[in-house]
Amino acid sequence: MHGPASPGWLLVALCAATGAYCLLRMRSTVEEQRRAAGGEAVMGFGMAAMAVPATAFTPPPWAWPGYLAVFGAATVHALWAARAGGHHLHHLVGACAMVYMAVAMGASPAPPGGHAGHGGSGFPPLTVVLLLYFTAYVLLSGARLVPATAGAGTAAWGDRPELARACRLAMGIAMVAMLLTL
Template sequence: MFSSPAWLGWSLAGLFTVLAIGALAQVLAPGARSWAACRDGVTGDRESALAHAVMAVAMALMSVPWGNSVPALAWQVVFVAMAAWFAATLFRAAPGVPRWRSAATHHLLGAVAMLAMVSAMDGAPATSGDHGGHSAASAGFLLPAVMAGLVVYFAADTAVSGWRVIRGGAGATRAVMGAGMAAMLVPML
């Protein structure tokens, strides 16, 4: 589904698979904290790790040619459900909690980005050598505008997360996932 040279698609698939395994290890670790809240006070630790795992698996599959075998409707159901879950999480958050900086907001935007990609790809015929003539430009003005905004968000989030990592903090997974998301959205514009 991701229009790229084969070596880049397979490299991204490998990277996203490693990230998915790491996220699943966090979800399934016997000594891991329960569904306790993340530092943001909105999203649960395991809930956030599970979202990272689902996104990483989806991005890995979308990076390789046989990822096209997954029906667009299946992806749409997954990402609508994920978006609804994190929207509800934001709605349930305690008053005074900075929702816009929460992991729930980040995961909601990630689900919207994946949904936008899948929607732009839905019905676009695949051509030889790439994963389809997928372009949001044929979808009117709204979808390309949303995708451009998401590219800006994920590029900025990658920079901020990367800076935190450089300064000795956490966020390497978020930085890599954000970079991958921006890279997969740009060709769709």
């Protein structure tokens, strides 16, 4: 990603922490929760890797096909799971957005002192559509999170719905930030 290094590292930390919590959620006794958490962990760690500031590390050319393979597989998995509807449709959009960002960042040559992926001529229409989707998702997720904090209860860490919602909200915010810097 391009831009100032400090916000980039904060984004890396946020996405990595979200991915780590999703790994904890995979220990849940609820099968559906485990499946969703696995996909979210892949997204969290993948977003963390893609968010590393270009001033610290410029990915080698072979990294972009690697991102495409990982997020392409996540897209196929989300497409298969989306047959049941529900939150899997959001996973499908998120995985497709990561494929789109990997293609955009891998296809654009890096400007001198900059980072690949930034065209400088405004936002492409698909980026605008994804920004609108994830902005709406963040706003709705935030609204759903507020009432959930009142009834936290004594559920295990992997089974706390308000923490899962907070992780999804954090990844939505990170996706908006990444799309804005694309």
